[in-house]
Amino acid sequence: MNDIATSAELLSLLKSRQPESAESLDTSTVKYALYARKSTTDEERQEHSIKDQIKDCMDRVVIPEMLQLSQEPIEESCSAKEPDVRPLFRKLIEDIKSSRITGLIAWHPDRLARNMKEAGEIIDLLDKGTLKDLKFATSTFENNPTGKMLLGISFVLSKQYSEHLSESVARGNKRTTEEGQFIGKMKHGYYINQDRHLIPEDGSFLLIRKAFQMRIDGSSQKDIAEWLNSTTYQVRKYKKDLERITWDKDMVSKMLKDPVYAGVLKYGQNLVNLSTIYEFTPVLTVQEFFKINKISTLDSDILVSSMTVKGGNVRANLLRKVVYCGYCNKAFSSALVGKKLKRGPVSYYTYRCDNEDCSFYKQSIRANIVIDCAKEFFNYYQFSTIENYNHYVLDANTKIKERNRIVNSEIASIVSQLGTKRAEYERRKTFVLNNPKLSRHYNLDESESEVVGLEARLDKLKKQRNDSKNAIFTYEKYLKLFENISVILDEMHDMKVMDKVLREFFSNFTIKSEGKGKQQRCDIEYKLKEPWQGFLDDGKFVRGRGERTQTFDLSVPNRARYQLRHTPMVLPDEL
Secondary structure, eight states: OOOOOOHHHHHHHHHHHSOOOTTTOOGGGOOEEEEEEESOSSOGGGTTHHHHHHHHHIIIIITTTTOOBSSOOEEEESOSSSTTOOHHHHHHHHHHHTTSOOEEEESSHHHHOSSHHHHHHHHHHHHHTSSOEEEESSSOOOSSHHHHHHHHHHHHHHHHHHHHHHHHHHHHHHHHHHTTOOOSSOOTTEEEOTTOOEEEOTTHHHHHHHHHHHHHTTOOHHHHHHHHHHSOOOEEOTTOOEEOOOOOHHHHHHHHHOGGGGTEEEETTEEEEGGGTSOOOOSSOHHHHHHHHTOOOTTHHHHHHHHBOTTSOBOOOTTTTTEEETTTOOBOEEEEEEEEETTEEEEEEEEEOOOTTSTTTTOEEETHHHHHHHHHHHHHEEOOSHHHHHHHHHHHHHHHHHHHHHHHHHHHHHHHHHHHHHHHHHHHHHHHHHOGGGGGGOOHHHHHHHHHHHHHHHHHHHHHHHHGGGOSOOHHHHHHHHHHHHHHHHHOOOHHHHHHHHHHHEEEEEEEEESOGGGOEEEEEEEEOTTHHHHHHTTOSEEOOOOOOTTOOOSSTTEEEEEOOSSOOBOOTTO
16 A cells, blocks of 8 residues: 555545445435335235335435435335344345445335344444435434434334234224224214214215215216216315315225215224214115115115116116105105017116005006106296296306306316326436336326326316306297207107206106006196296296197196006117
8 A cells, every 4th residue: 555645645545434424425326225015915904005115215215316226126025023034124134234235215114124133233234334324205314323313213113013003003993983983084974073973064964965865866986976076075184174085986986885874883893883872973874875785685676676787887767766656655666677579678667666554565657657747747838938038047157157166176176286297297207217127116107197187187177167158048049948848858768868857847756546557547746846836836937839638637737647658668778
C-alpha cells in the first residue's frame, strides 16, 4: 500500500471505510431485495396478502424513490412465529451476509420476523453495516440508534401480537357479538350509534330496502347495481362525512346474501339474533331472505319458478306485487305456465293466490284481464287536455333537474377519478418499461381498462345529460301518445317495457273472479297514481273514441267488470 501523503487523504480513506449514514446513503448503489410473506395458505383473509404487499411496496417505496431491485420479489407463505423455518428468508439472510443484497424492502417489520432470533439477526446486520438500508411501506425507518431501537420494539410487539392475537380476538369477538355490538365492515342502510348498534340511516335505509324489493320482484343484480348508482345513495365510512360509492354486481350479491339485513348478525363463527338484544329494524323478513337466496322451500318454489327460466333470465315480472286478490287483499304470485298446443309449446302468464286461508287459494287468473282492462281504460279516458300537459311538463322538469343534479355530481366524481387513474397508469407504465422483470406484478391492461371504463361511463353520463334536454314531449307528441297508447300496448311484446308503462299510471289492481273457463267473470278495481287519479276525480280528461264492448263497463271510474276472454297471453320466444 502506498504511503499516506497527507492527513486529508488519511481522513478521506477512513471515511470511505465507515458505514454510510442514512443522510449520505446513495440508494443507487444499494442492491435491494423485496420480501413479502403471508402466514398460511388456507386463511381466506390472507389469500391476496402477498400481491397486495408487493403492490404497496412498489407504489409507496420503489417507484417514488426510484429504487432498483436486484432480483424478483421474494414471496413466501410461512409463519414467522418460529425461527429457521422459512427457507427463502434464510437464503435472503445469507445473501445479505455475503453482500449480494445490501438493502431490504418489506411491507411491515412483522413480515420479516415475529420471533426474537431472526429479529436480532436483522438488527445485527444493520449494526455491522452489511445491511445498508431498510425500508417499509407502512412506516419510516432511519438507520441510527433510535431507529434500530424502535425497530426492535416493533419486533417485540409483533412477537407478543402473534402469541395472543388469535385467542384474544376470538374471545373478544364472541363476547361483543353476543352483546349485539356491531364489528366489521359497515352495513348499507345503517349507521353505528354509540352503543355500536345498527340504526337505520335516514334516506339510505329506504333505498336499500327498495333494492331488496327489486330483487324479490325479479330484477337482476346488475339492474339493481345500475339503479343504486342512479340514486342519491351515500355511505358513511369510519365516522367520516357521507360519500358516494359505485355499485357493481358483486357488491349487490354480497349484500343480498348477508343475513344481518334479516336480523341475524354473523361475524366469523358467531351468530346472534339482534331483535333479542335491542329494537333492530331489519330491511326484509326472514321469509323474503330465504326466497332471495333460495335456501328454503317454504313458499319459495313459487317465487323462484316465477322469477327465472332456463339461462337465468328474469321473465315473469309483469306487475309483480301490484295485482291483488280481491278476497284476501294479498298480492298475487305470478308465473309463466307452459302448455303444449298443436302448433307447439307456448308460455302464458298467470296470477295466483297463494294464501292458504283465502277462499281463492291456488286459483289463477290470466294476465290478459289486467292488460285488457288497462287498454280499455286508455280507450275511454285520455289525459290529453292542455292542463294535463302543463302538469306533465312541470313534473318532468322537476324530475330532470333532480336527475341532472345527480348526473353532474357523478360526472365530477368520474373526472376526478380519471385524472388520478391516468396519472397512475402513466407512472406504472414508465416503471414497467424501466423494470421489465417486475412487469408481472403490474397488470397494465387492467389499469388501462379502468381508464377506458371510466371514460365510457363519462361519455354515457354526458350523453344522458344532453338527451334530457329533449326528453320532454311536445304537446303534439303528448296528444299522439294518449291517442295511441292502447294500440301501443296491444302491439307491445317486451314485458319489461310494458311493466314500466303500466306502473307509470296504475298503483294496483284488485281482482275478484267467479266461474271458470269461458264463463269466468272478473271484477277489477284499480287505483291510479297521481296526478292521474286526481285528474280522473276532477273530470280533467277527454273521452276516448274507442268503442266499449259489452263485456266491459268503465262507466264507473276505477272499476271494470267483464267476461274473461279465453285467449291466453302468449309470450314470444325472445322474451
